[in-house]
């Protein structure tokens with residue numbers, strides 16, 4: 001398909017520039033009103049990629065506008081994932097390309113490709129980072145963490161029954177680009193995903209080329225496998241930028257409930273920051289869904305906490321836990337996390353006026369049973385060792401719209417949560 005330069009440019013203008021933080025209008029936020037646009041300092045890895053590719057980007061600005069001829073190296077990277085997903089009867093999810101042999105991608109060019117694919121879609125929603133800075137100074141760049149249940153393609157098309165969402169809005173070729181656009185717009189250092197059923201054919205190859213190291217742990221009996229033309233099991237995935245962190249250890253955990261093995265999983269990794277030398281543990285999970293399973297979730301949460309106690313050597317190593325807990329804050333599993341000896345706080349509470357309330361929703365959809373608006377997704381962090389410097393605001397009800405999620409504007413029924421963390425001063429005095 002020929003993409004005219006004018007059309008590509010207008011698509012770019014409609015959407016946010018990557019790496020820019022639009023901060024809230026004065027008076028709308030309770031904390032210090034910032035300037036209108038603040039450039040986000042790109043990580044050294046991304047800066048290196050951008051500068052190395054800048055010559056190529058200049059010379060390829062014409063080819064980027066005429067992607068139909070297939071001469072763009074980056075476009076062919078995205079196109080490759082488009083065609084591989086179409087051949088879903090082949091078990092491509094079993095094939096893991098070796099990232100060492102893949103050329104790096106310039107994130108800006110990939111973003112442009114995504115936006116070109118999405119040119120018929122409405123513009124993406126504007127979300128603002130809220131500055132939550134405490135007085136604690138930090139000499140190191142913050143660690144940006146994204147938590148997101150991206151909605152498994154097989155579940156969205158085959159099981160979830162989003163009755164107000166047109167099937168065209170769920171087409172993988174475009175929904176994939178909306179997911180990538182969200183990731184590229186916020187450029188997380190660490191990405192914690194649930195319901196990933198396109199790891200091997202899409203997210204692993206593309207994110208590897210953006211500098212991430214990835215790990216995938218599928219659910220043992222993924223409900224995706226019941227869907228015709230599925231792309232393999234869904235599971236949790238954890239990605240981190242290799243230029244910022246070194247992997248110290250990694251554990252794939254199949255959660256138990258009252259000693260029984262369950263269908264839910266977690267990944268926990270200990271990472272070392274290359275800038276500061278400080279270590280921390282990052283975990284991702286997706287607990288059992290649906291009402292009636294509250295005690296089961298609670299048991300899974302206890303098992304995860306026990307595993308994390310061991311991995312963090314009894315809370316000695318700072319911890320961040322991201323997940324779709326499938327539990328409102330009133331549930332037992334939430335209370336276990338809030339009162340654990342791991343000393344955790346839930347980052348998104350800090351967006352509330354008193355810092356004590358979770359947001360009113362992190363997922364909002366319409367099923368045959370009616371409207372489902374719930375707070376189920378959380379980013380927990382060690383409150384003594386880490387501070388939340390800022391958090392990405394949620395979409396408003398007006399932005400979400402009357403048909404709720406997913407939609408032509410937003411690819412999942414769950415909103416992404418994004419926080420910037422920094423380490424607190426150690427008792428010894430160093431930052």
Ligand SMILES: NC(=O)C1=CN([C@@H]2O[C@H](COP(=O)(O)OP(=O)(O)OC[C@H]3O[C@@H](n4cnc5c(N)ncnc54)[C@H](OP(=O)(O)O)[C@@H]3O)[C@@H](O)[C@H]2O)C=CC1
Pocket residue numbers: 149155159160161195219221222223225226263264287288289290324326367
């Ligand atoms: N192939 C096999 O042999 C086996 C298959 N299975 C399949 O696995 C399923 C159970 O797996 P389990 O991991 O316990 O699944 P869960 O109950 O945890 O739910 C699986 C997914 O369904 C979504 N979901 C939640 N509520 C609804 C709803 N009302 N309608 C539709 N989807 C919903 C959840 O999304 P979210 O988290 O976003 O709410 C979640 O991703 C069974 O239904 C069966 O299909 C199970 C055992 C064996």
Ligand SMILES: [Mg+2]
Pocket residue numbers: 149151152155195
């Ligand atoms: Mg789901």
